[in-house]
Amino acid sequence: xxxxxxIKIEEPGNYIFETCSDDGFNFYVVKYESxxxxxxxxxxxxxxxxxGEIELEEGYQPAxxxxxxxxxxxxxxxxxxxxAISTKTNINKEYIALFSG
Numbered sequence: 001x002x003x004x005x006x007i008k009i010e011e012p013g014n015y016i017f018e019t020c021s022d023d024g025f026n027f028y029v030v031k032y033e034s035x036x037x038x039x040x041x042x043x044x045x046x047x048x049x050x051x052g053e054i055e056l057e058e059g060y061q062p063a064x065x066x067x068x069x070x071x072x073x074x075x076x077x078x079x080x081x082x083x084a085i086s087t088k089t090n091i092n093k094e095y096i097a098l099f100s101g
Contacts, residue, residue, distance in 0.1 A: 005098035006060040018051040022076040024068030044070040
């Protein structure tokens, strides 16, 4: 399943994203008209966490999420972020908007 949306960036700088997902998850940010894969946690697997870093400008940044769930025995998906100089937090709905397409 693919979701499209935006991430609201209030301060430019390096951002670290992390996902913990049970089965496949990929996270992209569109920079300079190209999809940049920030997180690659693809495939069928139990709960697994990965992280990636990207430099982002202030404003609304286009984002794409691909999510795959195998046998629905344990559905889990968490997405976190932090600036390289702060503490990891969940991305709340004020800063991310996704819709399926």
